[in-house]
Amino acid sequence: MIDVYTAHTPNGVKVPIALEELGVPYRMHRINLGANEQKRPEFLRLNPNGRIPAIVDPEGPGGLPLSVFESGAILWYLAEKFPGLMPGDPVERIRALEYTFFQVGGIGPMFGQAGWFARHTERMPLAIDRYQAEARRLTAVLEARLQAVPWLAGHVYSVADVMNFGWLRAPQYAGVNLEEFPAVQGWVERIAARPAVLRGLQALA
Ligand SMILES: N[C@@H](CCC(=O)N[C@@H](CS)C(=O)NCC(=O)O)C(=O)O
Incomplete structure (x- = not known):
């Protein structure tokens, strides 16, 4: 189960869309940007840039938890791990x-x-x-x-x-x-x- 930290913004919608396309179960953690939750220490541990989206994969490389930030890195990581969004050619x-x-x-x-x-x-x-x-x-x-x-x-x-x-x-x-x-x-x-x-x-x- 992938933990998703995001909000309803142009960058934020990409991660749940990708996970739905890939058929991967996820748990949604909505970040309140108006309340600056993305600048809190617990969020900055996931993304030092203090912006959504971010994810935690509890089963990252080596079976260890892995956090990923930057939507491009997140989607590329997911598309490499799960079939469905990465071209074969x-x-x-x-x-x-x-x-x-x-x-x-x-x-x-x-x-x-x-x-x-x-x-x-x-x-x-x-x-x-x-x-x-x-x-x-x-x-x-x-x-x-x-x-x-x-x-x-x-x-x-x-x-x-x-x-x-x-x-x-x-x-x-x-x-x-x-x-x-x-x-x-x-x-x-x-x-x-x-x-x-x-x-x-x-x-x-
Ligand atoms: N390049 C980043 C951009 C992330 C980004 O700008 N997120 C915005 C929402 S769309 C955000 O968190 N804004 C709140 C802030 O800057 O404090 C990505 O693609 O993940």
Whole structure:
């Protein structure tokens, strides 16, 4: 039974979705971000960065408990351990790794900043324009990929799709209109309709 420490946010939803896709039992520990529970010492022992999500696998390597933080590392760890989200084809596996890093280094930070500046009480048009433009540019990269192949790794649904879906399911947060990105919109709708995805989101509702 994997212990999951998370909240209903773009990064937080990825872990229950992945566990549902993999059919792995888990215990949910909801972290109240408003109360700063992610900065408490007991949470910092799991993630020194003080952010959700984090997991503890009681049966890590060598049969010992293992904590993992950073959603990309968590999903990659789970996908390597349990069958279902890691492409078998070596090229598609690298594509999955690319689009996992792309999300962690690009989509996540840029969408996050775009949303943060757009909602700040002080209006900062330069920052809003810069981050929203970058969010749109990154979405265009996904659009080009998904015009060519059905899933980000290529022909199989993978860890990379779950990673990016966490953010693209709520694009308006970053000022992105998916009507301008039809392949991304269709991909979001296909993922959102998956029973495991519905269960993973329900676990956090
Ligand atoms: N790169 C990290 C980002 C994690 C992250 O930014 N989590 C946010 C929620 S989406 C958080 O914990 N925010 C609370 C805080 O920063 O104190 C990951 O992918 O796990």
